[in-house]
Amino acid sequence: MPIGIFDSGYGGLTILKEIRERLPQYDYLYLGDNARAPYGARSFDIVYDFTLQAVKALFERGCHLVILACNTASAKALRSIQQNDLPQIDPSRRVLGVIRPTVEIIPQLTSTGHIGLLATRGTVASHSYALELEKSSPEMTITELPCPMWVPLVECNETDTPGADYFVEKYISELLGADPEIDTIVLGCTHYPLLLPNIRKFVPPHIRILPQGEIVAASLEDYLHRHPEIDAKCTKNGTTSFLTTESPDKFDPLAGIFLGSPVASTHISL
Numbered sequence: 001m002p003i004g005i006f007d008s009g010y011g012g013l014t015i016l017k018e019i020r021e022r023l024p025q026y027d028y029l030y031l032g033d034n035a036r037a038p039y040g041a042r043s044f045d046i047v048y049d050f051t052l053q054a055v056k057a058l059f060e061r062g063c064h065l066v067i068l069a070c071n072t073a074s075a076k077a078l079r080s081i082q083q084n085d086l087p088q089i090d091p092s093r094r095v096l097g098v099i100r101p102t103v104e105i106i107p108q109l110t111s112t113g114h115i116g117l118l119a120t121r122g123t124v125a126s127h128s129y130a131l132e133l134e135k136s137s138p139e140m141t142i143t144e145l146p147c148p149m150w151v152p153l154v155e156c157n158e159t160d161t162p163g164a165d166y167f168v169e170k171y172i173s174e175l176l177g178a179d180p181e182i183d184t185i186v187l188g189c190t191h192y193p194l195l196l197p198n199i200r201k202f203v204p205p206h207i208r209i210l211p212q213g214e215i216v217a218a219s220l221e222d223y224l225h226r227h228p229e230i231d232a233k234c235t236k237n238g239t240t241s242f243l244t245t246e247s248p249d250k251f252d253p254l255a256g257i258f259l260g261s262p263v264a265s266t267h268i269s270l
């Protein structure tokens, strides 16, 4: 059965891309809830409802393991789904997110212990990164900043413009102004890797910028090694299928840009 990868829309494709590079042998089923994206400014309850519907849809299509490749969904829905829903739906299935693997790697990377987080309003308001970091590394300081203009810039394919540079510089200088000791910046939103060339222009070279795709891919590989009973349920024919709640005509062209290879999706309703 395929590994399910869920995102509010296109952004999870940046995570899928890295996962497929690291683990090409598995089958994947990607679901983008594009008709209802973006999730970034939606309330806790709505993100939870939408995410649960998506997880159930992926379970119905055979997935035993689902990755929430969306920071907003990981921040607002993962814990409730793991603790309250999975035991009732099917305790043998697993749903994993992107926040914990990212936080786990931070202590290996920072020297100053000062971290910057750039994410959607929803992820920042949930303080999920700060709460996770507090549990594992309470001595560290994290400054969280929402970047509400970055997702629309990416979705409108405006990354290569002076307007994109303006909004990138605005948020980077706000973040570094708030804590000049930051030496590691986490890109806590699936869309932000597509702004990396812009971000690099405004971040001093001694500061590490951390996109999540590779981290999540490495963490998934490790998880499958540690859980052979889940690994055994994942088929390995190297295929990927795509589902979207939008029209495939709209989804496929932009999805191809995020993934870096052609996409042919099928519509579903949640």
Ligand code: DGL
Residues within 6 Å of the ligand: 007, 008, 009, 011, 012, 037, 038, 039, 040, 041, 069, 070, 071, 072, 073, 120, 123, 151, 188, 189, 190, 191
């Ligand atoms: N995928 C979302 C995230 O990583 C960004 C897009 C959205 O707001 O839906 O937070």
